[in-house]
Structures are given as structure tokens and as C-alpha cells.
Amino acid sequence: MTKPPSPKGPSNGPTRTTPGGRKLGQKVKKSKLKASSRRWLERHLNDPYVQRSKHEGYRSRAVYKLLEIDEKHQILKGxxxxxxxxxxxxxWSQISARVTESTDLDPKVAAIDFLEMDPVPGVRFIQMDFLDEEAPRKLMDALGGSxxxxxxxxxxPTTGHSRTDHLRTMYLCEVAAHFAVDVLRPGGHFLAKTFQGGAERELLTFLKQNFRSVVHVKPPASRAESVEMFVLAKGFKGRRHSDEGEEADTD
Ligand SMILES: C[S@@+](CC[C@H](N)C(=O)[O-])C[C@H]1O[C@@H](n2cnc3c(N)ncnc32)[C@H](O)[C@@H]1O
Structure with a gap:
């Protein structure tokens, strides 16, 4: 796994240069942009992870969050x-296709988003809301196995009302966790974005019941000022058919 850059970037002065030859420390001219948009753009242009993702052919700086989590917790291997x-x-789909050696003829990755996504070789993409009740079946059909x-x-999507945004993202995390427990192979792992403060107690209890270990992680690529963090549940114990003591499913 390649090493990510220091989140602070190389320490060679305020106008640093990226591996791709772009200058960091750039200012965006005052224009019709709102101050908040200008700040976002400046931060984006000057972010070493953004520069590096372009240089390395990744579609997002988010790949480094996954790679850094994997470096520490080994979830991708195998x-x-x-x-x-x-x-x-x-x-993340690019990384997933690479580690599974997925191809269009023999796809090993299924992905979903309600936004459009340019095709990633080896990835079956479904454009729909994950909260749609059809989504889990479509994903499993696309993947063809657990x-x-x-x-x-x-x-x-942010509403500007932080409590609402927080609750909506936590809800997505919760639905994703239940989906994972419904579909994972025993021994499998679940990684999901959550917010500062971590997963709610009820969700943590649920994850601890179903996985051998549950931790919160904040990889260096996740901006320090962001409330984002991740919950990582490793070692799925397997599905239990009912509370009446039937044996765990070992499909
Ligand atoms: C931070 S981005 C993901 C970046 C991605 N991991 C990467 O490496 O390129 C979060 C994505 O979640 C999607 N999303 C949010 N809620 C969703 C939902 N209910 N169903 C499907 N996608 C959703 C958004 O549209 C957005 O594209």
C-alpha cells in the first residue's frame, strides 16, 4: 500500500509544489463567489491529498481515507x-475493483449512489437511493454472491442545519449496518462513515453483538476540522436465524 502524504503536506514553505507539479498555497481571487465557496475552493486547490489523487489517477481524495484505515486495520486484503x-x-470503487481483481466479465464489486458515476471497470454500478427498499436486492443481484x-x-446532503445533517447521516450508517449484517459472509467486515461522537449507543451495541471487534477511526486524510469519522466492525460472527437458539448461518 502506498504511503499517503503528510496531511500538512511537505514542509518546504508556504507555496509548496505537488508531485503533479501544481503549486500549493494558492489563493482564489475575490470574485462573484461567496466567501464560503471561495474558502472551500482554496482549501480544495491547496489540499495535498487532492493533488495526489489527481496525480495517482484516483477519482477522489477519499481513497486515502480508505487506504489509511486499511494500512492500520487490514480490511481489504483477501x-x-x-x-x-x-x-x-x-x-473507493476503484480500490475495491483492484483488490478483488474484478473485471466487467467477472464483477466482484457492486456500488450504489443516487448521483451519476462514470463507469469504473469491474464495478457494477446502480444509480438509486440506498434507502429505496429495492436497493439491497439490486445490489446483491449485481454482486452475485455474499x-x-x-x-x-x-x-x-447537507441542509445547513447541523443537527438534521447529523441525524440523517447517522440514519444512513444504521441502515448500512443492518444491510451488512443481512448480507456479509462470516468473518467479513463493515466500514461506515459516521459523525463525531461516533455511532449511537444502540447501533454500537448492535455491531458488538454481530462483530468480533468494533472501533472508531479518524484517518489522517479525514480533515481535522471535519466532524466525520468512521466506525469499523471486523469479524462478522454470522447470522443467527432467530432468538430461539438456532445455529448461526455459515453461508
Ligand atoms: C463522500 S461521497 C463518497 C465518495 C466515495 N467514497 C469516493 O471515494 O469517491 C458520499 C456519497 O454518498 C452518496 N449518498 C448519500 N446518501 C445516499 C443514499 N441515500 N443513497 C445512495 N447514495 C447516497 C452521495 O450522493 C455521495 O456521492
Whole structure:
């Protein structure tokens, strides 16, 4: 796995240069842009992870979050089938296709987003809302077998009301967790975006019941000022058919 750049970037002065030859420390001219949009654009242009993702042919800086989490927790190695929830523009799908050696003829990755996504070789993409009741079946049909990794980088579109945004993203995380428990192979892993404060207690209890270990992670590529963090549940214990003590499903 390649090493990500330091989140602070190389320490060679305020106008640093990226591996792709672009200058960092750029200012965006005052124009018709709103101040908040200008700040976003400046941060984006000067972000070493953004520069590096362009240089390395990834579609998003988000890939480095996944790669950094994997470097520490080894969730990608050996994955044979992966589901990517909230996939656009496709960075995590690119990584997933690579680790599973997925091809269009023999796809090992299914991805979903309600936004459009340019095709990623080896990835079956479904454009729909994951909260649609048809979504789980469509994903499983597309994958053609149980995944050993369910990834969710889904974040609800922001409304400007932070409590609402928080609740909506936590809800997505919860639905993704239940989906993972419904479809994962025993021993599989679940990684999902959540917000600061971490997964709600009820969700954590649910994950701890179903996985051997549950931790919260904040990879260096996740901006320090962002409330984003991830919950990682490793080692799915297998489905229990009922509370009456039937044996765990070992499909
Ligand atoms: C941070 S982006 C994902 C970036 C991606 N991991 C990558 O590496 O390119 C989050 C995505 O989640 C999607 N999303 C949010 N809610 C969703 C939902 N209910 N169903 C499907 N996709 C959703 C958004 O449209 C957005 O594209």
C-alpha cells in the first residue's frame, strides 16, 4: 500500500509544489463567489491529498481515507467481493475493483449512489437511493454472491442545519449496518462513515453483538476540522436465524 502524504503536506514553505507539479498555497481571487465557496475552493486547490489523487489517477481524495484505515486495520486484503455504498465519484470503487481483481466479465464489486458515476471497470454500478427498499436486492443481484466487505462512505446532503445533517447521516450508517449484517459472509467486515461522537449507543451495541471487534477511526486524510469519522466492525460472527437458539448461518 502506498504511503499517503503528510496531511500538512511537505514542509518546504508556504507555496509548496505537488508531485503533479501544481503549486500549493494558492489563493482564489475575490470574485462573484461567496466567501464560503471561495474558502472551500482554496482549501480544495491547496489540499495535498487532492493533488495526489489527481496525480495517482484516483477519482477522489477519499481513497486515502480508505487506504489509511486499511494500512492500520487490514480490511481489504483477501476481500473477494465488496459492496460500496455511496460510491460516487468512484474512488473507493476503484480500490475495491483492484483488490478483488474484478473485471466487467467477472464483477466482484457492486456500488450504489443516487448521483451519476462514470463507469469504473469491474464495478457494477446502480444509480438509486440506498434507502429505496429495492436497493439491497439490486445490489446483491449485481454482486452475485455474499460480500466479505461492506463499505459505506454515504453522507446525507447537507441542509445547513447541523443537527438534521447529523441525524440523517447517522440514519444512513444504521441502515448500512443492518444491510451488512443481512448480507456479509462470516468473518467479513463493515466500514461506515459516521459523525463525531461516533455511532449511537444502540447501533454500537448492535455491531458488538454481530462483530468480533468494533472501533472508531479518524484517518489522517479525514480533515481535522471535519466532524466525520468512521466506525469499523471486523469479524462478522454470522447470522443467527432467530432468538430461539438456532445455529448461526455459515453461508
Ligand atoms: C463522500 S461521497 C463518497 C465518495 C466515495 N467514497 C469516493 O471515494 O469517491 C458520499 C456519497 O454518498 C452518496 N449518498 C448519500 N446518501 C445516499 C443514499 N441515500 N443513497 C445512495 N447514495 C447516497 C452521495 O450522493 C455521495 O456521492
Amino acid at each position: 476481500a473477494k467481493r465488496i459492496i460500496d455504498l455511496g460510491a460516487a465519484p468512484g474512488g 460480500p466479505d466487505l461492506v463499505l459505506s462512505d454515504m453522507a446525507a
